[in-house]
Amino acid sequence: MHLIMEKKETVAIIGGGLSGSLLACCLAKRGFKVSLYERRGDFRETGYLGGRSINLALSERGINALKKVNLADSVLDDAIAMNGRVMHSVAGELSYQPYGKAGQYINSVSRSGLNLKLIELADEFENVTLYFNYKCIDADLKNNTAIFETAEGEKVSVKADIMLGTDGAFSAIRSEMQHTERFNFSQQYENYGYKELEIVPGPDNKFMLEEHALHIWPRGEFMMIALPNPGGNFTCTLFMPYTGVNGLDKLKTEDDVKVFFNKYFADALPLMPGYIHDFFNNPTGSLLTVRCSPWVRGRFALVGDAAHAVVPFYGQGMNCSFEDVAVLDELIDKHYPDWDKVLSEYQDARIDNANAIADLALKNFVEMRDLVGHKDFLEFKHIEHDLCDLYPDKFKSQYELTTFTNMPYRYAWNQGFKNEQLIKAIISEGLKEKLEDRELMNKMFEKYL
Amino acid sequence: MHLIMEKKETVAIIGGGLSGSLLACCLAKRGFKVSLYERRGDFRETGYLGGRSINLALSERGINALKKVNLADSVLDDAIAMNGRVMHSVAGELSYQPYGKAGQYINSVSRSGLNLKLIELADEFENVTLYFNYKCIDADLKNNTAIFETAEGEKVSVKADIMLGTDGAFSAIRSEMQHTERFNFSQQYENYGYKELEIVPGPDNKFMLEEHALHIWPRGEFMMIALPNPGGNFTCTLFMPYTGVNGLDKLKTEDDVKVFFNKYFADALPLMPGYIHDFFNNPTGSLLTVRCSPWVRGRFALVGDAAHAVVPFYGQGMNCSFEDVAVLDELIDKHYPDWDKVLSEYQDARIDNANAIADLALKNFVEMRDLVGHKDFLEFKHIEHDLCDLYPDKFKSQYELTTFTNMPYRYAWNQGFKNEQLIKAIISEGLKEKLEDRELMNKMFEKYL
Numbered sequence: 001m002h003l004i005m006e007k008k009e010t011v012a013i014i015g016g017g018l019s020g021s022l023l024a025c026c027l028a029k030r031g032f033k034v035s036l037y038e039r040r041g042d043f044r045e046t047g048y049l050g051g052r053s054i055n056l057a058l059s060e061r062g063i064n065a066l067k068k069v070n071l072a073d074s075v076l077d078d079a080i081a082m083n084g085r086v087m088h089s090v091a092g093e094l095s096y097q098p099y100g101k102a103g104q105y106i107n108s109v110s111r112s113g114l115n116l117k118l119i120e121l122a123d124e125f126e127n128v129t130l131y132f133n134y135k136c137i138d139a140d141l142k143n144n145t146a147i148f149e150t151a152e153g154e155k156v157s158v159k160a161d162i163m164l165g166t167d168g169a170f171s172a173i174r175s176e177m178q179h180t181e182r183f184n185f186s187q188q189y190e191n192y193g194y195k196e197l198e199i200v201p202g203p204d205n206k207f208m209l210e211e212h213a214l215h216i217w218p219r220g221e222f223m224m225i226a227l228p229n230p231g232g233n234f235t236c237t238l239f240m241p242y243t244g245v246n247g248l249d250k251l252k253t254e255d256d257v258k259v260f261f262n263k264y265f266a267d268a269l270p271l272m273p274g275y276i277h278d279f280f281n282n283p284t285g286s287l288l289t290v291r292c293s294p295w296v297r298g299r300f301a302l303v304g305d306a307a308h309a310v311v312p313f314y315g316q317g318m319n320c321s322f323e324d325v326a327v328l329d330e331l332i333d334k335h336y337p338d339w340d341k342v343l344s345e346y347q348d349a350r351i352d353n354a355n356a357i358a359d360l361a362l363k364n365f366v367e368m369r370d371l372v373g374h375k376d377f378l379e380f381k382h383i384e385h386d387l388c389d390l391y392p393d394k395f396k397s398q399y400e401l402t403t404f405t406n407m408p409y410r411y412a413w414n415q416g417f418k419n420e421q422l423i424k425a426i427i428s429e430g431l432k433e434k435l436e437d438r439e440l441m442n443k444m445f446e447k448y449l
Numbered sequence: 450m451h452l453i454m455e456k457k458e459t460v461a462i463i464g465g466g467l468s469g470s471l472l473a474c475c476l477a478k479r480g481f482k483v484s485l486y487e488r489r490g491d492f493r494e495t496g497y498l499g500g501r502s503i504n505l506a507l508s509e510r511g512i513n514a515l516k517k518v519n520l521a522d523s524v525l526d527d528a529i530a531m532n533g534r535v536m537h538s539v540a541g542e543l544s545y546q547p548y549g550k551a552g553q554y555i556n557s558v559s560r561s562g563l564n565l566k567l568i569e570l571a572d573e574f575e576n577v578t579l580y581f582n583y584k585c586i587d588a589d590l591k592n593n594t595a596i597f598e599t600a601e602g603e604k605v606s607v608k609a610d611i612m613l614g615t616d617g618a619f620s621a622i623r624s625e626m627q628h629t630e631r632f633n634f635s636q637q638y639e640n641y642g643y644k645e646l647e648i649v650p651g652p653d654n655k656f657m658l659e660e661h662a663l664h665i666w667p668r669g670e671f672m673m674i675a676l677p678n679p680g681g682n683f684t685c686t687l688f689m690p691y692t693g694v695n696g697l698d699k700l701k702t703e704d705d706v707k708v709f710f711n712k713y714f715a716d717a718l719p720l721m722p723g724y725i726h727d728f729f730n731n732p733t734g735s736l737l738t739v740r741c742s743p744w745v746r747g748r749f750a751l752v753g754d755a756a757h758a759v760v761p762f763y764g765q766g767m768n769c770s771f772e773d774v775a776v777l778d779e780l781i782d783k784h785y786p787d788w789d790k791v792l793s794e795y796q797d798a799r800i801d802n803a804n805a806i807a808d809l810a811l812k813n814f815v816e817m818r819d820l821v822g823h824k825d826f827l828e829f830k831h832i833e834h835d836l837c838d839l840y841p842d843k844f845k846s847q848y849e850l851t852t853f854t855n856m857p858y859r860y861a862w863n864q865g866f867k868n869e870q871l872i873k874a875i876i877s878e879g880l881k882e883k884l885e886d887r888e889l890m891n892k893m894f895e896k897y898l
Contacts, residue, residue: 178636182735186635187627286631 008032009337012160014136014146014173015039018111019304019321020166021118025069026329028125030336035160036122037134037148039167043116054196054235055227056114057082057214057315058107059403065322068329069121075114079107080228086213087372092267096213097372097381100397101389104404105212106315108227136172139163141180141297146173162339163300169290171306177297190287190311190365193248194239197224197278199271201232208271209234216368217265221246223369224265236272238279239287239369248284287311289358295347299339303328308354313364314402320357320409324350356409360402360416379432383423386435394445395419415449422448457481458786461609463585463595463622464488467560468753468770469615470567474518475778477574479785484609485571486583486597488616492565503645503684504676505563506531506663506764507556508852514771517778518570524563528556529677535662536821541716545662546821546830549846550838553853554661555764557676585621588612590629590746595622611788612749618739620755626746639736639760639814642697643688646673646727648720650681657720658683665817666714670695672818673714685721687728688736688818697733736760738807744796748788752777757803762813763851769806769858773799805858809851809865828881832872835884843894844868864898871897 008031013020016038024036040046058079066072083105084098099106122128133151140147145159165173178185202208207228209215215226215234221241226234243249251257257279261269269275290309295302304321328346335341371377387395398416401407422444426432434440457480462469465487473485489495507515507528515521532554533547548555571577582600589596594608614622627634651657656677658664664675664683670690675683690696700706706728710718718724739758744751753770777795784790820826836844847865850856871893875881883889 182638184637186637188633188635189631 009161011162012158013164013166015167017168018115018318019325021122022322023164023166023303023325024122024128026325028128034128037131039135042132055108055229056111056318058109059319061323061406062319064406065326075109076107078113079109081105081212082108082214083212086210086215088217088267100400100404106403136167139173139176141176141300144299165302165306166304167306169288169305169309173300174302174306180297185292188289191241192239192287193242193284194237195279195284196282197236197238197272197275199226199234199236205232207232216372218369218373219264220370291355291358293351296343301343310358310361313368314361316357353409356413360413380423383426383432390435418449458610460611461607462613462615464616466617467564467767468774470571471771472615472752472774473571473577475774477577483577486580488584491581504557504678505560505767507558508768510772510855511768513855514775517775525556527562528558530554530661531557531663532661535659535664537666537716549849549853555852585616588622588625590625590749593748614751614755615753616755618737618754618758623751623755629746634741637738640690641688641736642691642733643686644728644733645731646685646687646721646724648675648683648685654681656681665821667818667822668713669819740804740807742800745792750792759807759810762817763810765806802858805862809862829872832875832881839884867898
């Protein structure tokens, strides 16, 4: 049982997914009276339903936020480190590209396991009350009130001093905000769907592909990826356009799917005994980007996917959401009890960065499904990697800034373009054998970075 | 009374503004049984309420659509031709830029007068039924049903074979679509508000500024414009950022407003006796761009502002909406009774063009409030104008394509950028005295257009 410092404002958190449950812990630690309302049943009893992908890549920003509630170590204990990408060519040849320097890796974690840990921790605070089967159906933004429908069909009105919408990409709270004055909003779907499939473990739960890597089968217009799970299996995700030459609409029969997988994923196929069943029985996921502004109306604020759903290709959706929580927590520390200041600085600090990671994630889709399959690109990445290694204080890659630091996403976005100009110049000026010439490189850095 | 050809499908039109009432006339002419539902009361009795600006600029696309119901001549009879822009400098100096060649002009028309004419015409068809005070509050997209609330608070469910949402920028039908699978949507507000003001007529309803022009007071970050009305007055609109050095928030007292107008609009001020009253009593308008895709779900389709609200700076909002109606009408002519084809070709033909005019309108805001006040820009426009005159078959300006033709907006957008490269080259290569050299110019056209 954690210590409650004093009786402060009441906070209602709408949505008990990853952001909501972490937020509940952070605010409870600060002594607020927290009520958390979750649409689904209690996953501790019913098992975990819904949510998007099965596993997620936890990195620095997420870890940094989990440290605030002392949960980072326990989560990382159950994670699998992924040091880089292994690309599988059509012919089954492998190539490798490390994510960063030695010791820099991302962590494959289970969405359900992590959510469970966070809910369990929240429940340990006596100043947190959890409400399951509470579906938010309406909100009165001017009166700090949200309306829920319970499993029994009862309507319950909830009022708190601070109302935080962590209700995900299809947020009911954001829907209400959308009808307020001058609310900017966009929801944009990619013309791609995805199917989750599985690579099974070998005998004794042996990993049948390199364990400490994210695997990619880049095929230009489409791709499959695989992330390792502690059970020895890999969660595979196949991303394809809905329609067209390589469209999901072309895979109508079992034969269509067999021919397609044999042609493009021959090396993985023997490891995927259930792929046909999974292909036809798993739902087709969609890829959504949500942007909005403002994130705050009165005493309501959006946090996590409710404010900024991003496509999964940078592995930053959860990390960005957790960073929202960390920033909000730090601003409470700084400005409490001035909630106007807390909330307005929160959105000022986050909106542009959320737009930046949304753009980075869209850009990375092209990189993953297409570019990583090209020699030129791997050469580019090789130079980038060497520069990171040789000049750790002066040169950081966009991936490093995004994944292994807490620098603003917008900075990573901008710096990435500068890096690109630098590396293009190194190649075009024939300097790629001279990366160790510090004097020369320092001049290049001055010119381009 | 117009002739009814035969009994065909029922069509419900949700929204009786400009697009809805024109659409009702077009479809009635084709013999459909049309019901039109309007949120407001019958403007023929109550006077005209709501809607955005008081007057609008009717041009080729709108005229072309009005011809389909033989209303173009009568509307143009009540319009005032505007041949170009008159720019007013801070010192009160005037400069002039024609919109096109001789005989090309845009038409200042009254929104209420035009809507009235369209509703009156619709009412003449015995196969049109008008319902006023019917506010759409919900829709069942799968069952061709819309739910309305009447003035008495009664709820009425309406089902028709074809359901057309012409319910404007805040469309209830589009709101329903937003919650369907993979619906792309964005609403984006500019950081600018506007106030409508008035320049009054002189004795005997004399126009106190040049009658056949759109007047602009370009001030860089902000601007005022004025459009002539048949009564001899001008409707002025002041566009300013909400906040900042030149923000609306700086004009708090009558003195603030007086000082501001004296400084920036001194030549207009004596003609605007009510400006202080109007400034403080008229609502502050906002500037919204709405984009979405698809526009069709089942037998529901969006038409006009419901599908594509644009900012007013190209004078194309109504013209684009009327073009939707014309295109839909032509596709019915072509494919009826294959409604799947009609509706899918309708959205394929319109969505990208609506995005293009949305972008053109945003671009034109910068041109109007800032660029037209600069000599360089006017020189650029001068060369463009001469090229239009000298080479009418080979060179058309972006403005001409947008305003005086029915070519796709996207084509105008693309062509505008090519024109820009051409004219920049003419200037940088010192050819602006050689525009009449046909051989030389033909080479330039080949290179740039």
